[in-house]
Amino acid sequence: MTEIATSPGARRALTIFFSSLVLFLYVPIVVLAVFSFNDGDVSFPLAGFTLDWYRRFFSNPKILQSLERSAIVAAISSVIAVGLGVTASFALLRRRFFGKSAVSALLFSPLVVPYLVFGISLLVIFTAVDKFLAASTGSYIGLGLHAVVIGHVVVSLPYTVLTIMPLLERLSVDLEEAAKDLGADPWQSFRRVTLPLLMPAIVSAFMIAFTLSFDEYAIASFLAGETPTWPVYLFAQLRVPSQLPQLLAVSSVVLVASLGVVLAAEIGRRLAERRYGDDLRPAP
């Protein structure tokens, strides 16, 4: 199939392009990694080799806690955002209803609202609701990671919709129809037919939402309360330069961990391929 899409020359050119893109993306990260072993601050010339920053990082429970919080928030908010994104995309593409353009405008508006303004106004509203709850029922919800999740779902939702819609739009409706004719209810036809075909979009949307949330600072800084997420923690640390190399050590470890995931995915794929052989290969 690949031969149809590209000539050998174009293929080589694309491979070179992609490799240089990967280089472009990783050069800054490698620079950070180099300085995380540097016995000095973040400027040339390098001072000497040390593992001290890593030692400090691993003995700092606050960093580990904040990383854990960010991972939890990112995981939950991206799952919700992808779920809502799928249903919204279905409604927009497969249904006819009044006010569709207004709904799509609403879905995409969070793309543009400044996160700081959004964070502040969510904070004002949550506080007001808490105040009301406190006055009327005597208990209240308070700020925390759940509030961050709520905000992150809102800002990730348009990205998930934008990622899912183009593919859903092209998926043929025939298959869903056929499943229906064979007696599947809408949920079965979605789960057995549409969902597998939609997988590339769902995986991509999840990755986008996860990274977005994991690295989001402005909203989290207003809503996290006393449970700072990793970007919030990081930002507070940057007041004093002596903290920096330790944070670089964190970033290197995060990178190695995520590359580990990449590697594991590749190994898993190869194993599965070896075991099932051609069965896994998509039909041409």
Next chain:
Amino acid sequence: MIRAIIPARTTTRGEAVMVEKRFTREVGRRDFLRYAGYAGMSVSMAGVLAACRDADTPSGGSSGSVKASIPPIEQEPGGLQVFDWSGYGNGDYYPKEEKKFLWGQYAKATGDTPEFALFENDDSAYTKVVAGARYDVAHPCGYRYGDWVDLGVMQPWDTSLISNFPSLNPKLMAAGQFDGQQYFVPMDWGFIAPLVNLDHVDGSDETFGVLFDERYKGKIAWIDTLNMMVVAGYTLGIENPWDMSDEELAEVRDFLVSKKGLVRFYWNQSYDFWLAFKKGEVWAGYSWPDTVGYADAAGMNYLYMQPKEGRISWVCGLGLFADTENYRHAHEYANSWASKEAAEFLLAYYYYGHTNTEADPSVVPDGVRTALGLDDPTVLDEPKAHPETHIPRRSIYQQYWSEVQAA
């Protein structure tokens, strides 16, 4: 799942106490419904309105009568909530030392461990409090004290409960006084002045003008705050740069616009400035004392100017929230911060001054001590230094400053 990550503090220590603590000002149910009907909006929106109206009216009655009925410390809930910068007790930078020097005495006196909520700068701290966040104690800087007091969320300290208070420099206490009462206890202080690299910059003429000097085109760093307007005001000889008229603001704006081309960047975090200064990307910049300390430690040939217009001095200090349930705990905490040990810690580790006059400046390296003038008892007096002051026309300043930046 979401339930599980709601922080534990909502369910510990009895709901009623916590609720009291954060929302002393009642939101009447009737008000709420009235607003809801009136606005004809969704329920939550009305809640917002109610809360906002509510925030307008200062919560009075915090002094006098309340004080008489303050319960003994044993009856307070403890778990003092401190709203602060990172590295001032929460252990981010020097886990052992921060605890030992800044609140060791507090822990000894009360047996309590404070809880810290962090802010990144004065702007975001104030914004969070405006939006409804409440703690026991906060640590903003002096020029913003007036805003906090105006908001009606603070109460004055009973300085008789702070045994170290008499050791604090009385001249510097004035910044925290409103209506004759000590709403903030100023503790840490520092300067704003030009830091220059003497390998490239002529240090014979000490002036803020070095930040606007054509000779150092492309090698100058400004700060990204409204204080740049003030510094320009001093350089132009304006009488009171903290409260300029429209004409003066226009003059300052035009001056800054004409000099903007000389600037390499505006800094937001002092470490940004320090890295650029160290690497030689800039030779002169608006600087705090911490960068002086780093430059000294790195053995650079630097000068922290004593500009002829006078340095700007800043103080930060502790304020007490009006609805605190930890009144006596908070005073113990402030006492701990006001101690000689805390003062020397701030000097030695952050190169910040402290209002405790008993602190020994020799804990600071000689070079930094000279640069900051720690041995000079008049270094904080006019005309050598002007205190950083509340800017009453902040939003107007902001308009002019954005015109400078947009130019």
Next chain:
Amino acid sequence: MAVTQQEASARRGWRRRDRRGTAGLLAGPLIWLLLFFVIPVAFVAAYSVGAVDLFPTDPGVVSLASWQRLLTGGSVYMGLFWKSIRMSLTVSAIVVLLAYPTGYFLALCVGRRKYVLLLLIIAPFLTSYLLRVLAWKVILGDAGVINSFLSWTGMQSPDDPITWFLYSRFTVMLVLAYIWVPFVALPVFVSLDKLDKSLLEAASDLGASRWRTFVRVTLPLSLSGVFAAFLFVFIPTIGEFVTPLLVGGTSGYMYGNSIQDLFTKGLDWQTGSTLALFLLGVVAVLMAAFGRFLRVRAVVA
């Protein structure tokens, strides 16, 4: 072509007015956005006309003054708005041009390794944005990696480093492109990945060259993905403020920065709310007007 006809007929079948199903699909996203987005935005709107105020310094009267100042050009912000739009357009165009071949490569040239490679280009983004920007400063600075290399090769004197690498509009564009390309490659990838390969085969059977196939078949079929990709980067970049703040130097000030400053340094939430809402309004109108392009199938020749 046959495919489009088939699909069209199938769609007619599916677009029954199944109101309950539609409501079920829309309920989740709409309720979420209503509670946690529309209400905050309503708060901002109320603030912009002075119907709500939180600060003792707020004027406390309901008026459209801040809207008037913005729309009649009585302030500096309209100029910044257009500056931001221009920059955002440039950045989006560059990013889409770089992202398209990336998505194409992933979807059509690498077979089953595609997800692993996708992860590979997304992985750097789990490293904090602030630290990555810091890394660029180290690379682009006067004594940075590139300038050191140039002076080492003798192409540039060490006393005269290239200063526009850092703190300039170039840096802002570079860093924004760096941030967005992998993300924007995703919608392109998705739209090309499930391309009906039989179309390409058919085209090549009919003797079309690969280039012709690309121009006449592949590109038109992926246009909705490209459009999504463009929106992906264009809309958020209009309000972007962090990158200009950190690496833009003195020329980096954008519309987003002024909103940020009005809310924090200036404590002028009324003007800040007005600016934020204006931006939101412009984008909502654009989306309502052009949103249909997301669904418009390019005509296949």
